[in-house]
Amino acid sequence: MFRKKMGDRDELHVLAVDDSVIERKFLEIMLKKSHYKVTTAENGLRALEQLGLIGDENPSTMEGNDLKVNLIITDYCMPGMTGYELMKKIKESPNLKTIPVVIMSSENIPTRIKKCLEDGAEEFMLKPLQQSDVLRLRNHVP
Template sequence: MDAAVEKIHVLAVDDNIIDRKIVERLLKNSSCEVTTAENAERALEYLGLIDKNQGSGNYNRASKVNMIITDYCMPGMTGYELLKKIKESSHMKDVPVVIMSSENVPTRINECLEEGAEMFMIKPLKYSDVKKLRCHLLQQYSG
């Protein structure tokens, strides 16, 4: 990796701890910095899009996130709903969101892509998927 290229910071959201750890390990092996969240609400808190203290959001940390990768199927708020909230935010709308799911449902995939998802990936994620994501992201930031 070129030393001039900053580390890509990814927020990985998945309610399943094993899936979360797999994604985290794959991303770290691809020289990414990773923050994890166990559900969509925690992700929104981290991104400063909801504040438990009802003050204005904290966008400081959020500005350091280069990509969000989230599971589609989670209790409470789904990955699709998380995607919509991120795309509605003036601060976060340009951050690429990747949705992953163990179910290959074409209508669900199309829904997510139409709502602004960068990619839709089928779980379990593989190293080749993460490399493809990373290359895609680096092209976006350099081009």
């Protein structure tokens, strides 16, 4: 339901989640440069709203439950809800659990990386992301 079949690999839609405006804009630019359609969210709760997992007070401001993404990339360290917690909520949803989630962080903490990968993350990328990292995201979308 939340993944449409792609005839053209350039139509991939990524939900990018990061609490830093600068990091989020940088990621959006890199994704668009690699021909991804991009939707951004400033935190985990906003991402869950956009995915239709929790209600939104003003549904006219976005697509709501109609947001269809092929991949979610999220920062690990965010206030309120970590990228790990966001991934867990997505993986618990029957409608969203098949969407690949990539977690990124500027902190190289092996135990954190291992836990994220064991619990459902497709990949853990270290910031700052490079254009080659963004291109590699295509490998995670069937």
